[in-house]
Amino acid sequence: MDLVTGQEVLDEKRSEDDHNISSWFTSTKNLSEKPLAKPSSSTKRPASSSMNLLEDLFFFFFLTRALITHTNAIMEGDQETEVYTLVARKPSFDLPTACPNCLPAYIYLKLAQLPFELAFNSTFPDSDELPYFENGTYVAYNNEDGGVIEKLKKDGIVNLDVPLQTLPEYLSLKALIVSWLGEALTYEIWVGTEGISTSKIYYSDLPWVISKALFYKQTYMAKNRLGITKETAEQREKQIYKRASEAYEALSTRLGEQKFLFEDRPSSLDAFLLSHILFIIQALPETSALRCKLLEHSNLVRYAEKLKAEFLEASSSSPSPPLHSFPSSFSRKGSKPKSKPKVEKTAEEKKFKKRARFFLAAQFLAVVMYLSVMGGGSSDELEYEDEDD
């Protein structure tokens, strides 16, 4: 659901609630009026007193509910979106988001069963900031603090890895998935398949001129990142594919027929691995070498299909699954953009530079004014000439 439909849903809900509030008040009014309307109808005295108590309780309950809903409606109107939103690149290839950097964050939130909205940004294919997670004025960018997932863990919004971080296997598996498999995927998208899939992933909403220029730019940057030059191209390719094969082998052995990588609880590594497998199977062409290597390990494919069916397709139909695994109060521990001493220094520097600029501008002004004012009425003459016309 993108932002527009989300906003419309909120609008409808708000108008619904407004309507409901008035109907609740009338219903409560009716409830309170009812005993008065029929004062002598009941002969069962003890039952009537308990009925009165019940009706009072109902009245109190409805009133509280009406107040809460109305307050929520007001708060939503003021702060627009206090819901969680993940902004990612557009969907394609039957994936909720076709970008291989955005998919892990999406899957992680789905594994954690955190309700969130999905919004799209389709005009910034070369940005490191996407995907980003926002909630009101809180934003977690992907190019800060090690990525969106790390930032969400650090800021206490959702952390699936709490009991696993101490395990030695956790770090080694993470390194394997994030670096070896990550590199293999980057290579395959930009070099191995020559960017066939990139037009649908990144450039579907950009005009041809811009998309061509950005495609060359991103291919060049990917090659730089992977250390691929004319001399090292072949050797690097062999190394990348060999590492990918070994990683698949290791992961396949580690996984076996388990549901998740670690016992029976989902973790961020499952999000990374699942996103990697789904992307390769669905977004890359059948001629891709990496895809062929992956398909040799059928248990990895089955693992992906099972998790996809359970978390991605099922949760898209159910409205709001039970919330757990995140604290009710957020402890946002200092997501500082810079370290303290650096901030002080740059603030002082900025002040000094500003003052210097003002000083220079004032000097220049004084000189110009002196020249013009003391120079006599030359500009005045021009104005008089204009008047004569």
Place this chain on the structure above:
Amino acid sequence: MANPAEKPDPNLSTPKIEPEDEREELEDMNGDEEEEEEYEEEDDGKPQTREDAIASRIQAESLFRRMRAAPVPVRVHDVIVKGNEKTKDHVIEAEVDVVRQATTLQELLKASKVANFNLQALDIFDSVSITLDSGPPELPGTTNVVIHVVESKSPITGQIGTFTKAEARSSSLEGSLKYKNIFGYGDIWDGSLAYGCDHSAEVGLGMYLPRFRGRPTPFTSRVYLSNQDWLKFSSYKERALGLSFGLIASKYHELVYTTAWRNLIDPSKMASSSIRRQLGHNLVSALKYTFKFDQRNSSLRPTRGYSFISTSQIGGLAPDSRVLRFLRQEVDLRYAVPLGFYRAALNFGVSGGITFPWGSGYKSRASYVPERFFLGGNLSPVCSLGGPSALWGFKTRGLGPSERRREVQDDESSDTHERDFVGGDVAVTAFADLSFDFPLKWFRDRGIHGHVFACAGNMAELSENKYRKLTAPKLLETFRSSIGAGIVVPTSLFRMELNYCHILKKQEHDRAKSGLFVTFSTS
């Protein structure tokens, strides 16, 4: 009977008898330098005797008497161009075409004046002179027009100036190098570098052609790379690489086509939600039409007259639907009334603008932030013609719809969040300004004068379905206004105002303060 076209020679000595006005006309006609003694040079070089001088004077007098009495019929037989080594003949002849249509000597003199002015305006000649020579002897009543030009020796010129760029909404310093007449078509090539007060920079290459494929108006084209820094106000930086063509440029009409690749980025990572959604790349392909009618007597200190400007822009002119689609209309009306004492004048101005996206789903789509309206800044509303832009007392981008920026937990920062000004889709401003001279002569001589002013303005958002929430009473209720008085100092580079502004009404998050305020404007 003397040939009526014979030597209207301005070099006659002791021109006591010659009528004053006709002598002036002839002098003007021949440009600033080099009065040609064409006719006398064509003689065999005999030293002019006193008798010859008297004879020529008598002839000239009789000619002038005839001209005063009745129109002297004459026909232009030929236009001869001399002195052009690089410049193509047809370029010069196109500018002096008006001369061929003259039927009397009086008309011919006027037409020659116009032709001289046109050639000077090409800016590629050091001097231009036009003389009238007698036509071939077998055709009486004809004349040859001889144009003598001296091409510029140094084709490269440089200049530095201050301008107010409409897009950047601030004053900028621009330096440019011009290379003139490389190919002989009157072409002027220029490279320029501009730096604005708001840390905006632009580098560009332009070309100017006075005649392009026989079209009557000049043709200009420009390639530019610009960088505008709005981080402090709206948390984004705008980079643009563009190509623009000036298709029509006449006194009242201007038509420009621009195509540009614009990129919005946020290196500070502090942007608010609306700005975050707009970051990225966009292709703009837009046609802009400006109708300008300016009858004021001055653009820096108007004391009489009125002006009207209407700018219409349509973006998305490309077969690709992914190109940015928007409509933009700005209107500006000014009126100046002289009051008669101390050169005082009352200036009124009203300006408004509206922008809206078009295409499928246009009501719910957001308008593009750089195309929105932003009010406020160090410009004077009296001088900034062309749409709502400035209000006295309000800082750059200091009023209008705003949003909270990203929250960052920092021990040193205060609890209050700073806000991004996201601009409005509709804006309207109005001002009234009374300017007057000071009684002291010292101030009057230098053009320093005072003024008292009042202004009001407002903005609102329309896109993303926000037009549903907008009502006229609400718009009137939230109008911002200010009054003040100040001194205006016109310098050679710009017009500076030192004002004291008092903010009468502002909204909660506006950046405006009562106090001293300096503005800079260029014409």
